[in-house]
Amino acid sequence: RKEVEQDPGPFNVPEGATVAFNCTYSNSASQSFFWYRQDCRKEPKLLMSVYSSGNEDGRFTAQLNRASQYISLLIRDSKLSDSATYLCVVNLNAGGTSYGKLTFGQGTILTVHP
């Protein structure tokens, strides 16, 4: 099992659709969870951090489920400009050895079409 796992997709949705991605992680002691966005082999950029209580930023909602060890990203009212690869990132080893490691999922490709 991969330490951080995402459904690679691709997800093809029409404009205005709601789409959700999940990301599972292997270590229950993990801290610091993030969603990054990457456009066409450019550098990744932070979309949002994921907090224990869940958080929202406009059309984007991130949630953390520690019991089931996954984080999720919900995008409402999809725009053409949301087309990108979405990467989840987890600090898996917080409190253990190599505690500074950050592990990326392999990314989920989203295409929003007219």
Place this chain on the structure above:
Amino acid sequence: EAQVTQNPRYLITVTGKKLTVTCSQNMNHEYMSWYRQDPGLGLRQIYYSMNVEVTDKGDVPEGYKVSRKEKRNFPLILESPSPNQTSLYFCASSFGLANEQFFGPGTRLTVL
């Protein structure tokens, strides 16, 4: 302008010829990191540094070296590059693990 810079942006080299990819940040970040990105494998961490003179291995450190003599610089060294190190490399920095990572523009390396 706050940024992470990497040089070179593109490099084609031959097996065994030592090379260094530089990374510099001007945001006074403690944490710096190197990643490689390959199709189907996503971004994988090579090395990271929590602060000056503190470095540690990521998931794929074999064949790479790093140093952190100054806070702003974190060069990636390939002592004897091999074709399986052909990849897209990203450097990143942040104030810490719980903070946003800022990525450089990437270095596309081809080893023949």
